[in-house]
Amino acid sequence: MVSNNHRPICVIGSIVYDLVMTVEHLPSVGETVPASGFNTFIGGKGLNQAVQIHRLDAPLAFYGRIGNDHYGTEVLEVLRSEAFPTNGIKIVDGDHTAIGMIYVAPDGRNLIGGFRAANMNYHVDEIDQITHEAIKSASIVSLQLETPDDVVEKCLRLAKDAGVPTLLNAAPWRDLPDSFQELVDYWCVNEIECGQFANCDIKTADDCTVLKDHKPIIDGEQIWVVTLGDRGAAVVDASGVTEIPGIKVNAIDSTGAGDSFTGGFAVGIAEGMNPVDAAHFANRVASQSVTKLGGMTGLPKRTEILVSKIL
Numbered sequence: 001m002v003s004n005n006h007r008p009i010c011v012i013g014s015i016v017y018d019l020v021m022t023v024e025h026l027p028s029v030g031e032t033v034p035a036s037g038f039n040t041f042i043g044g045k046g047l048n049q050a051v052q053i054h055r056l057d058a059p060l061a062f063y064g065r066i067g068n069d070h071y072g073t074e075v076l077e078v079l080r081s082e083a084f085p086t087n088g089i090k091i092v093d094g095d096h097t098a099i100g101m102i103y104v105a106p107d108g109r110n111l112i113g114g115f116r117a118a119n120m121n122y123h124v125d126e127i128d129q130i131t132h133e134a135i136k137s138a139s140i141v142s143l144q145l146e147t148p149d150d151v152v153e154k155c156l157r158l159a160k161d162a163g164v165p166t167l168l169n170a171a172p173w174r175d176l177p178d179s180f181q182e183l184v185d186y187w188c189v190n191e192i193e194c195g196q197f198a199n200c201d202i203k204t205a206d207d208c209t210v211l212k213d214h215k216p217i218i219d220g221e222q223i224w225v226v227t228l229g230d231r232g233a234a235v236v237d238a239s240g241v242t243e244i245p246g247i248k249v250n251a252i253d254s255t256g257a258g259d260s261f262t263g264g265f266a267v268g269i270a271e272g273m274n275p276v277d278a279a280h281f282a283n284r285v286a287s288q289s290v291t292k293l294g295g296m297t298g299l300p301k302r303t304e305i306l307v308s309k310i311l
């Protein structure tokens, strides 16, 4: 029997080719804002999370889709250059690799529009036997919401049936079928997504106490981790809210910080940390991720993370 922390973390999710403009301020509706810089990066919440896991030296199985176009070709080239496992990436003739249009302001905050293309064309029948086996033998299965609900739900159910812990980064937020409540063990959301779920403004760890009324949390069936930008994060479980204080860094670009956190959290749980320690670890990982331009560029290696007793 393979010990839990040697089993791969299985991520099924989105791949996006990001077009990034650095602007003086984020545009308002109808406003034209000149850009001082333009770069392209590969990203997508699923792939960013998977790359973060890979850079933390954890074993990984990743499944996603790209089009048979030059964006997809570049995605594969970049991933192969860092020995990322690309065998689960399907190249689909006639489909378009997803595109992200990202504006980044001087304080690192961003605004993202997405052409979801190949990610949202993921068909539930593409969760084949190989993917099923990877889910069953994973230490934890991690998904996001840049692929269709039925794909996410099927993967969660296969994991649940196999007794494998499940993590959902519910981003971008959308109303989900009730069935998700029994399928997700760890919910990872940012303050906006948490506010959309709870129907109120969330800015601080204290605000997250609103989640304490959520029955699956009261019953100990779910743990919610809410990222709060430079304020850190909060872990909400049956015992209450634990604040994970933010770490001060020179933020250049917050794109992918939530993905870095989610990837770090998955690694922490896979390595046997309790959720609060896993969130502290993820917080350190994510704080490093914002110090470079480009979501994926900033995702740190394990050796780059500040030394701490948890590491």
Ligand code: RIB
Residues within 6 Å of the ligand: 016, 017, 018, 042, 043, 044, 045, 048, 099, 100, 112, 114, 146, 255, 256, 257, 258, 259, 295
């Ligand atoms: O979370 C950041 C990611 O979200 C970007 O890479 C962009 O592609 C969007 O999907």
